Amino acid sequence: DVKVTQSSRYLVKRTGEKVFLECVQDMDHENMFWYRQDPGLGLRLIYFSYDVKMKEKGDIPEGYSVSREKKERFSLILESASTNQTSMYLCASSQSTGEVMNTEAFFGQGTRLTVV
């Protein structure tokens, strides 16, 4: 089974702290994604990466950065956490090449981040 693992289920951080959310996938997928999920807003794409050291901004990148030094790991960084970044964060991965019919994203369990 494909596995996408997020390092923490719950995190509580203080305003102004630097926060790292880690995600690891075990299927050698090229693409990895970070989404933010808020009630009534669905999932919004923060950043995605289609290869090691490559990244592209999603719809809401402000206040976030990412790092992908190894293919299996994709980190989301909140440089200076703020209360409006309190949310559920979901990591996903997908295969870029191969049969289109097999393209889908596999999601981690999510990290619920509270910034106080």
Place this chain on the structure above:
Amino acid sequence: AQSVTQPDIHITVSEGASLELRCNYSYGATPYLFWYVQSPGQGLQLLLKYFSGDTLVQGIKGFEAEFKRSQSSFNLRKPSVHWSDAAEYFCAVGPRGYQKVTFGTGTKLQVIP
């Protein structure tokens, strides 16, 4: 720009009743469409997807969806709902290769005995 509209925020159905969740999309080319389900406290699980071919798509857990290009819709259906189907359902649209997929705002399904 691509977009997805799920007009129903909450839906309540009785166990055993049929279900239809609505999804309308806007996309400039041939869309790649997905339905995902999220159980409480969990990540998202793919129910089904449409890329091309037969417009009626079968998925897991007894779900199906029909792609209607003329109506820009991709509605999810199930003939008989089980209590375990209570969850939040997300429709999504995107390009080939699952990059920059756009999700709808979700429909929360409640199942009553």
